Structures are given as structure tokens and as C-alpha cells.
Amino acid sequence: MGAAVAVVVVSSQTPGAAATRATEARVAALAQSLRALAALGAEAPRLEAELATASRQRCGSGERPPVLPCLLLLAQEVCASRPAAARASCVAAADVMLVNLRSANDWVDEATRVRLVRGAADYHRALLEELSARYAALAAELVLEESSLLAELALERAPASPLGAPSAPARASVPTVQPAVLDRFCSRRDHRIRPPRCNAPSATCVPSLSWQRCVAALAWFVTQEPAVVVPAPRSTSTVPADHSPAGEPP
Amino acid sequence: MIGVRSLAVAILATATLALCVGAGLLRWGALGELSAVTCVLLGAVAAAAVGLVGHGSLSGASRVALDLRRLQLVFSVIDVRRGEVLPALELPGWALRGLLALTFVTIGISTVGNHGVERLRTLGAGSPPTGRCKDPAAPAATPEPDEAEAPAPPPVDQAGCALVRRAFALGYSKSLGTCAPRAAVAPKATAAAAAPEPPEPCERRHVDEPFLHFAWRRWAELADRIASVRPVADTSELAQEVGAKLAWVDALTATSAHALGATPHASHHLWISLPAPRDEGISWLQQPAHRRCEERYVHLPLWRRWQPGQESALVEHALGQLLFAARFGTTTACSNYRLHWGAPPDACERLIREPESFLREQGAWREVAGVLDRRRRGLELRALAAELGRPLPPEPPPASAVVSLQCVVVEASRAPAVGGQVVMVAGQRVGVRHLVLPKIRLTQDGPIEVVARLAELLAGAQPQGASPEPLATTGAAPGSAPSPSASPGATADGASPAAPGQDPALLDGAGFPLARLEVLESADPFSGARWPLLREDLAEIYPTQRVLLPFIEGFRRRYLAQRGRL
Numbered sequence: 001m002g003a004a005v006a007v008v009v010v011s012s013q014t015p016g017a018a019a020t021r022a023t024e025a026r027v028a029a030l031a032q033s034l035r036a037l038a039a040l041g042a043e044a045p046r047l048e049a050e051l052a053t054a055s056r057q058r059c060g061s062g063e064r065p066p067v068l069p070c071l072l073l074l075a076q077e078v079c080a081s082r083p084a085a086a087r088a089s090c091v092a093a094a095d096v097m098l099v100n101l102r103s104a105n106d107w108v109d110e111a112t113r114v115r116l117v118r119g120a121a122d123y124h125r126a127l128l129e130e131l132s133a134r135y136a137a138l139a140a141e142l143v144l145e146e147s148s149l150l151a152e153l154a155l156e157r158a159p160a161s162p163l164g165a166p167s168a169p170a171r172a173s174v175p176t177v178q179p180a181v182l183d184r185f186c187s188r189r190d191h192r193i194r195p196p197r198c199n200a201p202s203a204t205c206v207p208s209l210s211w212q213r214c215v216a217a218l219a220w221f222v223t224q225e226p227a228v229v230v231p232a233p234r235s236t237s238t239v240p241a242d243h244s245p246a247g248e249p250p
Numbered sequence: 251m252i253g254v255r256s257l258a259v260a261i262l263a264t265a266t267l268a269l270c271v272g273a274g275l276l277r278w279g280a281l282g283e284l285s286a287v288t289c290v291l292l293g294a295v296a297a298a299a300v301g302l303v304g305h306g307s308l309s310g311a312s313r314v315a316l317d318l319r320r321l322q323l324v325f326s327v328i329d330v331r332r333g334e335v336l337p338a339l340e341l342p343g344w345a346l347r348g349l350l351a352l353t354f355v356t357i358g359i360s361t362v363g364n365h366g367v368e369r370l371r372t373l374g375a376g377s378p379p380t381g382r383c384k385d386p387a388a389p390a391a392t393p394e395p396d397e398a399e400a401p402a403p404p405p406v407d408q409a410g411c412a413l414v415r416r417a418f419a420l421g422y423s424k425s426l427g428t429c430a431p432r433a434a435v436a437p438k439a440t441a442a443a444a445a446p447e448p449p450e451p452c453e454r455r456h457v458d459e460p461f462l463h464f465a466w467r468r469w470a471e472l473a474d475r476i477a478s479v480r481p482v483a484d485t486s487e488l489a490q491e492v493g494a495k496l497a498w499v500d501a502l503t504a505t506s507a508h509a510l511g512a513t514p515h516a517s518h519h520l521w522i523s524l525p526a527p528r529d530e531g532i533s534w535l536q537q538p539a540h541r542r543c544e545e546r547y548v549h550l551p552l553w554r555r556w557q558p559g560q561e562s563a564l565v566e567h568a569l570g571q572l573l574f575a576a577r578f579g580t581t582t583a584c585s586n587y588r589l590h591w592g593a594p595p596d597a598c599e600r601l602i603r604e605p606e607s608f609l610r611e612q613g614a615w616r617e618v619a620g621v622l623d624r625r626r627r628g629l630e631l632r633a634l635a636a637e638l639g640r641p642l643p644p645e646p647p648p649a650s651a652v653v654s655l656q657c658v659v660v661e662a663s664r665a666p667a668v669g670g671q672v673v674m675v676a677g678q679r680v681g682v683r684h685l686v687l688p689k690i691r692l693t694q695d696g697p698i699e700v701v702a703r704l705a706e707l708l709a710g711a712q713p714q715g716a717s718p719e720p721l722a723t724t725g726a727a728p729g730s731a732p733s734p735s736a737s738p739g740a741t742a743d744g745a746s747p748a749a750p751g752q753d754p755a756l757l758d759g760a761g762f763p764l765a766r767l768e769v770l771e772s773a774d775p776f777s778g779a780r781w782p783l784l785r786e787d788l789a790e791i792y793p794t795q796r797v798l799l800p801f802i803e804g805f806r807r808r809y810l811a812q813r814g815r816l
Contacts, residue, residue, distance in 0.1 A: 022787035029763040068756060068768050075762065091761045098765040190795040191552045208799070211791035212767040 023183065029095075030179035030215055036092035037223035044224060045128075047090070048097045050078060052124055055101055065102040072098070099216035100131070106207060107134050107217075135221035138206045142177070142185050142218060149181045177222045186214035251324065253312030253338035256346065263349040266356050275360035284359070286481070287473040288367045296354040300347050312338050372470075494637050501630035504623065513620040515815040516586040520569070521593035521601070521612070521657040524690070527562035543574070543584040550575050553794045556692035562591065564692060565658070568701045571802060572708065573809075577795075578802040580810065588614065598657040598684035605655070605673045605682065621653055622676040624816050647814030649678035654813070656707055658685045668706050683707055695783035698775045698797075705801070709809035754781050767791070776801045 037044055051074065059070035075098055079090035105113070108130050120126035190208050209217070270276040284292075315338030317324050341349075362370075411429030418426050455464040495502060507513075550570050556563070566589070574584045590612055594600075600608045609615040628646040635642050646652070653675065670683035685707040690700060756769045770793055773779035782788050 018786040019790060023790065025787070026763075026791070033764065068765065069753075072756075072759070072762055072765060075765070095762045095764045098762065099768060102765075102768050102771075187790045190793070208795050210767070210771060210793035210796055212764045216764055 027179045027183050029092075030182055030219070032092045033096050034177070034179060034219055034223060036089040037096060037219060039089055040093050044093060044097075047078070047093060048100075048128075049124065051075060051094060051097050052101060054078065065105060068102070071101065096216045096219045099212050100220055103209075103213040103216070104131060106209075106213070107131055131217075132221065132225065134206060135217045136225070137204050138209075138214065138217055139221050139225075141189070141206065142182070145185060146177075146181055149184050150178075153180055153184065177218065182215050182218055183211075186211045186218070189214055251315035251317050251336075251338045253340040254314045254316060254323070255312040256339070256341040257316055259346050259349045259353075260341070263353045263356075266353045270356050270360040273360075276356060280359070280363070283364065285364050285367070286476050286479055288362070288364050290473070290476060291367055291370075292355055292358040292362070295358055296351045299354045300350045303350060304347055312340060315339075367473075491638055494634065498630060498634045501627045501634065505627045505631060508620070508624045508627065511620075513624050514586055514617055515621070515624075516583070516652040516813070517614075517617045517621040518587045518654045518813075519590060519609075519612075519614050519618070519656065520587070521590045521597040521655075522562070522565060523593050523595055523597065523657075523659045523661065524562040524565060524591060526591035527560070527566050543587075546570070546574075552577070552798075553697070555789075556697065558692065560692060561660070561690040564690060564697055564700055565704070568697065568704050571701065571798065572705055572805060575802075578799060578806065580806060582810065582813065583815070586815070588617070590614070593657060593659075595659060595661060598659060598682075598686075601655055601657055601682045601684075602671050602673060605675050605680070609655075609675070618653055618655075618680075619676050621816065622649060622678050622680075625649060625652055625678070628816060646816055649675075650681040651812060651814035652816055653678075653680045655680060655682045656684070657682075658687070658704075658707065660687050660690055662688050664688060666703075668703070670710075695775060695780040698780070698783060701798070701801070702776055705805045705809075709805055709812060771796070774801075 040047065051071075054074050055066045055071060058074060059066035075091070075094040079087050079094055082090045104127060108116075108127065112130060113127070116126040116130065117123055186209070267276075314323055314325055316322075340346075411426070414423065414426060414429040417423040455461070459467075550567070554567070569589070571578070573582050573587070575581070597608070606615065609618055625646045628643070632642050632645060650672070655673075664686050666688055667686045668684065670681055672679050673682050674680070685703055687703060690696065753769070757766050759766060770782055770788070773782050775783055775797060782792060
């Protein structure tokens with residue numbers, strides 16, 4: 001008995017186990033953020049604008065991205081002003097928005113930003129529209145690879161896995177992309193050759209992205225662009241509802 | 251007896267020559283000043299004149315001869331005893347033609363000369379032809395369309411309306427409706443009334459040019475081409491050039507041999523004390539030449555996990571990322587690189603102490619010597635071009651740019667060190683750099699450490715924002731002076747201090763798990779922030795490309811500036 005416990009303890013401390021736990025934690029965080037953004041609905045753009053305005057005023061603006069500790073503190077203050085029942089959702093949604101705020105300059109080249117400043121009455125709104133076009137290009141990459149990623153995930157996971165099979169029944173008003181797929185897609189995206197940066201104004205140029213910036217962009221796009229529907233896979237197994245990743249009902 | 255024909259030709263030639271020389275019309279010194287055009291013209295005229303004069307009249311014996319004893323002309327001499335007419339003595343035909351040619355040439359030189367030929371060449375310059383092959387001067391040559399007098403085009407019937415027209419004709423329909431013929435659009439006049447076309451260059455006889463003028467103009471063009479020929483001067487220059495080249499014949503033949511023999515344009519060697527990363531015992535860089543090494547790097551993975559025993563594969567992967575992976579920008583030619591696995595532990599010392607002997611022993615001498623010889627021949631060709639007064643070809647890069655020798659020794663008992671020296675190989679200065687590592691770590695920040703150290707080996711230390719944990723740099727042999735302590739960025743327990751401005755504590759705070767990962771954006775492991783690499787939970791999402799790209803770009807800028815190709 002003691003030896004079996006020792007084996008379990010040792011196996012849980014191996015690098016593979018640590019990586020698995022890390023993956024599960026990331027997927028859970030992604031799922032929470034996706035649900036929060038979907039639940040906010042029309043309130044999400046207002047929250048995003050509030051964070052962006054406060055960030056410009058307090059955390060620096062311009063060429064350099066806002067300072068991270070300042071942004072975290074800012075988001076905590078904004079969410080603390082929300083009702084207690086909505087604070088958790090606010091934090092989860094703001095998590096995505098903060099990453100997008102910091103990554104905006106990497107998405108949109110300087111020439112385009114200058115053009116928006118000169119030509120648009122509301123720079124932030126115009127920047128969001130420009131970012132939306134670029135997020136769409138990234139979403140198109142995800143759509144192209146989703147089926148292969150789902151098959152890969154299905155092969156890796158046993159039916160009794162706590163995370164469940166990727167093809168789970170979804171609830172209404174939930175995002176149309178699965179967190180596990182997002183996680184896998186964004187963690188491997190840079191393994192292929194990607195341009196380090198987009199120097200030319202092009203809505204189809206998606207540069208090399210770190211994991212959190214990739215998932216944040218896709219999470220925002222998927223929840224805020226209802227016209228885009230990522231085709232949900234067929235459900236192949238029964239999954240506990242409280243652990244099921246988000247997904248559209250077939 | 252001498253025939254009158256020969257006598258006359260000889261007297262004519264002699265008299266002409268004497269008269270011209272006596273009158274001062276012909277100077278011997280002027281013969282060397284004749285231009286090529288004059289020589290050609292006089293020769294042509296003389297040949298034509300000889301042909302005309304001598305046609306049919308220079309063969310056979312003359313009927314009248316001069317009796318030299320009695321100095322009287324006789325019509326024929328009959329040999330009574332034999333009963334035959336004795337022929338008069340005549341000069342051979344070629345001698346007669348030569349004397350006639352000499353006569354005409356003398357006349358030509360005396361009367362025309364260079365001055366006259368030049369005047370003849372520009373004879374028609376005062377009244378050049380129009381220069382056109384066609385004559386657009388006559389208005390009637392290209393009649394323009396007159397819109398007022400042109401008849402109206404007939405109406406065009408609509409297709410598929412035959413039944414409708416038939417019905418209309420029979421009275422069943424009151425109108426043709428859409429099938430009514432439409433008036434055809436009259437063709438518009440072309441833009442002939444626009445500005446006249448510019449004259450085309452015409453190489454034929456011009457429309458208003460007399461035939462004789464055309465012939466003379468073509469001759470003048472030929473003379474212009476001939477006038478640029480300087481046979482004597484050109485021959486002299488050619489002889490001088492050949493003489494100069496003969497002095498450098500070794501360099502010329504060796505250069506051709508290098509080109510034909512495909513001598514490499516550069517040769518860079520790296521000796522590594524680790525075993526080869528492949529089971530077959532040879533590195534992919536040592537595989538047969540028909541397999542292009544560039545093909546391997548098309549699919550070189552960005553990063554990967556390493557298993558125990560893959561130290562050599564890690565080193566090879568790091569070299570590929572640094573030098574040959576196309577995703578990071580401009581690459582070097584991998585065909586000029588050779589990895590020598592399983593190098594002896596004293597490889598670095600021997601490279602410095604006895605480089606030529608070591609290169610021969612390792613089978614690298616032929617390549618290195620070939621490249622250095624090719625460079626030396628390039629310098630010699632520059633000297634030859636300078637001697638001939640021609641534009642100098644580009645100077646070959648320094649020997650240390652086209653040939654480099656590196657060695658990596660992995661030995662636990664030795665302290666880490668990196669350094670370099672200059673040695674003489676085949677009479678030229680070549681750099682030798684060495685890197686000593688106690689161990690190759692495969693996990694955490696071990697791969698990044700390998701990349702950083704190999705970059706330092708190949709291109710030297712970074713000039714700005716350098717790694718805060720540089721190895722001991724020494725100019726002496728790596729085994730002679732032990733270096734101080736190991737790199738602080740690669741401690742055995744993996745604990746590395748975070749660089750200023752990147753607080754690892756931000757990563758583990760409450761809430762905002764995605765935003766907290768933004769701290770990785772500015773955590774550059776090559777500047778000392780190794781702590782993200784020590785965390786297993788960040789291994790899958792670590793922004794490897796975003797971290798490697800600026801480092802490798804900077805490395806390649808420094809490295810490629812130090813390297814060159816012949």
C-alpha cells in the first residue's frame with residue numbers, strides 16, 4: 001500500500017504530470033473567461049472601453065504598452081465597483097481585455113495607427129474595428145485547424161478524464177469554441193514559421209503571438225462577433241456538466 | 251631581247267616613282283603616317299586599276315622587242331636554223347602586276363593621301379539625304395479619309411429577327427420593334443491628321459538618294475569602322491598583355507582550376523568532443539554531398555523537449571537555429587560548414603599549437619587550403635589587373651572571414667571558458683575560437699544556455715545588453731589557464747535571479763491568469779531572466795520564437811558581418 005502511494009506521489013510529481021496540471025489549469029481559466037465574456041454580452045465593450053480609458057490615463061499610453069502591475073491594479077478597482085455576484089465574471093472578462101490592451105500595438109502597425117488617429121473621431125473605437133479584422137484572420141486559422149486539433153485531443157484523453165471529451169454538449173449563450181482547442185492551437189501556433197511582426201498595413205497579416213495574446217484575441221473575437229460560428233464537432237461521449245468545456249449544441 | 255611590254259611597265263613604274271619623289275610628292279616618312287582608311291582605299295583602287303589595265307594584256311610575249319645589242323626595236327626574231335620565232339624576254343606576270351600596282355599606289359599616295367581621303371569621306375556630308383526610307387512629303391501618298399464625302403454605311407440588321415422582318419413584310423406586324431435595323435457607326439478617321447510620325451532610322455537607300463551617293467555613303471560608314479582599328483598599336487598592347495599574363499600564369503591557371511574544381515568559397519569547421527548525434531555515427535552535415543543540407547532546415551522544429559543522451563542533438567539543433575534556420579532571417583550557406591564530432595579532448599590546444607598538422611589529420615586540410623589558395627589567387631589577380639591598368643576586381647575578404655576554426659569541448663572536470671587566437675594556416679591568418687563547457691543540460695534553461703554559448707563562440711560576446719553571466723574569456727589555450735567559476739546563469743539547481751523590472755511574483759498573484767503571463771513578454775533569458783524556463787507549468791506556452799528571434803537576429807548581424815565568401 002505504501003509503495004502504491006509512493007508510486008502515485010512520484011508519478012504526480014514527474015514533469016509530465018506537472019505539464020498536464022498546467023494544461024488543465026489553463027483550460028479552466030480559458031473556459032471561465034469565455035463564459036464571463038459571453039455572459040457580459042453588450043456590457044463587455046463598455047467594460048473594455050472603461051478599462052482602456054483608465055489605462056490611458058493612469059498606466060501610460062502611446063508606443064509602449066501599459067504597465068502590467070498598473071493594469072492589474074486598475075482592473076481590480078474596476079471590478080471591485082461591480083456587484084459582488086458579478087465580480088468574478090468581471091475579473092475573468094477583464095483578464096482577456098487587459099491582454100488585448102497590451103497587445104494592440106503588436107497587432108496594428110504604426111502606419112495604420114497614425115491613419116486612425118488622423119482620420120477617426122473615436123480612435124479607440126476605430127482601433128477596435130481594426131483589431132477585429134485582424135482577429136478574424138487568426139480565427140480563420142483556428143477554423144482551419146480545429147478539426148485536426150479536436151481529433152488529436154480526442155485521441156489523447158480517456159472518456160473518464162476530468163476535462164471530458166472535446167466534443168461536449170453545449171449550453172445556450174456560450175461561446176462557439178472550446179477552450180482546450182484554443183489552448184492547443186495557441187500553444188503550437190508559433191511552431192510554424194510566422195512573421196515576427198507586421199510591418200505593412202495588412203488585415204491578413206497575423207504576426208507571431210505569445211500564448212496569452214493568441215487566446216485573448218480569439219476569446220474576444222468569438223464572443224463579440226456573433227456572426228462568426230465555429231462549427232462544433234459531434235458529441236462522442238457523456239461529460240459531467242460542471243467540467244464540460246464550452247461548445248455549441250450540435 | 252626584252253619585250254616592249256615589260257620594258258614599258260618597268261619604265262613607267264620607275265619614272266612615276268622618280269617623278270613623285272623628285273617633286274616632293276612622296277616622302278618615305280609619310281608612308282608610316284598613312285591611315286588605315288587610306289591604305290584600304292589606295293589598295294582597292296590600285297587593285298581595280300591593275301585588273302582593268304592588265305586584263306588580257308599581261309599574258310604571252312610581246313610582238314615587239316628591244317634588241318639590246320643594236321638598241322633597235324624588232325618585230326620578231328626568227329631562228330633560221332630551227333625555223334621558229336624566238337620569243338622576247340618578258341617579266342613574269344606577277345612582276346608586271348606588282349609594278350603596275352606600285353605605279354598606281356605611288357600616284358594615289360602622291361595625289362590623294364590622308365587629307366584627300368578624309369575629304370572624300372565627307373564629300374556628301376553637305377547634302378545629306380532626307381534619312382527616310384519612305385517619302386511622306388507627297389500629300390497624295392497617304393490619302394486621308396474625308397468624312398463629308400464618305401457614303402453612309404448601310405444599316406445593320408439585328409440577328410434572330412428574320413421571322414419578325416418576314417411578318418412585317420407580309421403585313422402581319424405594324425412595326426419591327428426591337429428588330430428594326432440600327433444605323434451602323436461610321437468608322438472614325440484615324441489620327442492621320444495628327445502630328446507626323448518621326449522618321450524611322452533607315453539603313454537602306456533613302457528615297458531621294460542617288461545610287462552613287464548611297465554607295466559612297468556605305469563606303470564612308472565602312473571607313474569609319476576601319477578607322478577605329480589600330481592594328482599596330484593593338485598588337486603592341488596585346489603583346490604587352492600577354493607578356494604580363496605570362497608572369498602570372500600560375501595564378502590564372504589556379505583560378506580556373508578552382509572554378510572548375512568547385513573549390514568552396516568558404517570553409518568553417520567546428521570540432522565537438524561529443525559523439526555524433528546519429529546512430530550511423532556521422533552527422534547530417536557529413537552526409538553525402540548529394541543531399542542538400544538546406545533541406546534539413548526547411549522543417550527544423552522551433553523547439554523541442556530533449557531526452558537524456560541527446561546532448562549532441564541539442565548542440566546540432568542550436569547550431570541550426572543560429573546559422574541555418576530560415577525563420578530567423580538571412581542564413582549562411584550550410585554547405586560551407588563541417589561539424590567534426592567525437593573530437594579529441596585536446597582538439598582546441600592542437601588547433602592552436604599545430605593547426606596544419608591537425609587539419610590534415612582530421613581530413614579538413616584540403617578544403618581549408620583550397621579556400622585559402624583561392625583567396626591568395628584572387629589577390630594575385632588584383633595585382634595583375636593593376637599591372638594591366640584595368641579596373642580592379644573586388645578585394646577578397648580577409649582569410650579569417652572565409653576560414654574559421656572552432657572547437658567545443660564538453661568535460662566535467664574543466665571550467666567553462668571561451669576565447670580565441672589567431673594562427674597561421676598556409677601563410678594566412680586564421681582565427682581559432684574555443685568553448686569549454688562542463689556539462690550540457692537538457693532541461694529548463696539548459697537549451698537556451700547552449701544557444702547563448704554557441705553564439706558567443708561563433709560571433710564573440712554581445713556588445714550591448716550582454717549576458718550578465720559571460721564565461722571567462724581568455725586568449726590562451728583553453729586547457730592552460732583554468733577559468734573562474736561557472737556561469738551564474740546556469741547553476742546546477744536552476745535558480746536564477748530575475749533581471750531587474752521583471753518580477754516573477756506577478757505571475758503567481760490572485761486572478762487575471764492570462765494578463766499575468768504578460769510578464770513573460772519582457773523576460774529575456776539571454777539577458778538574464780532565466781526563471782520562466784525553470785517552471786514546468788510554463789514550458790508549453792513559453793514564447794520561444796519571440797524570445798529567440800531578436801537574439802538570433804542580433805547574432806546573425808554580428809556573425810555575418812565577420813564572415814564572407816570568395
